[in-house]
Amino acid sequence: MLKIKPIMTEKSMNAAKLGKYSFWVPSNLTKIQIKRIIGEIFEVKVIKVQTINYKKTIKTSSLRRTKMTKSAKKKAIVVLHEGDKISLFGEEEKKSKKVNKKK
Numbered sequence: 001m002l003k004i005k006p007i008m009t010e011k012s013m014n015a016a017k018l019g020k021y022s023f024w025v026p027s028n029l030t031k032i033q034i035k036r037i038i039g040e041i042f043e044v045k046v047i048k049v050q051t052i053n054y055k056k057t058i059k060t061s062s063l064r065r066t067k068m069t070k071s072a073k074k075k076a077i078v079v080l081h082e083g084d085k086i087s088l089f090g091e092e093e094k095k096s097k098k099v100n101k102k103k
Contacts (some may be wrong), residue, residue, distance in 0.1 A: 002026060002037065006088050007075070016089040019080050027053065027074040034076050042088075045081035052077075 006012075007022040015022065025034055031049040039046045054073040061068065080086070 002029075004037065004041070006086075008089075013089060015077070016086075019082070019084075021078045021080065021086050021089060023076045023078065025051075025074050025076045027072050029074070029076075031076075034078070038076075038078055042086050044084040044086065046078055047081055048079040050077040050079075051075065 003024075003026060005024045007024060009022075012022040023034075023038070029037070031051060034051070035046045035049050038044070052075040054075065056072045057070045059068045059070075060066070
């Protein structure tokens with residue numbers, strides 16, 4: 001099973017309003033595979049896929065002289081056809097509560 005996680009940051013939520021959705025995907029997937037998988041999972045028509053590869057990083061702690069590693073990642077930004085939306089990205093309108101004030 002593939003691990004595809006949506007990215008829920010302020011920047012990605014603003015881009016989602018414009019039809020661009022961000023996901024963390026396995027680093028071995030190609031753009032064509034990402035387009036097909038996201039289209040099948042969310043039942044939307046994907047127009048464009050942009051990918052960003054992040055390399056594995058190694059940090060060394062000076063106090064304990066230990067090495068910490070962050071694994072390699074791949075970020076996919078998916079552009080959808082007009083009218084298609086993914087409901088995971090909370091574009092729901094907030095219901096306002098009416099407050100009755102007594103005079």
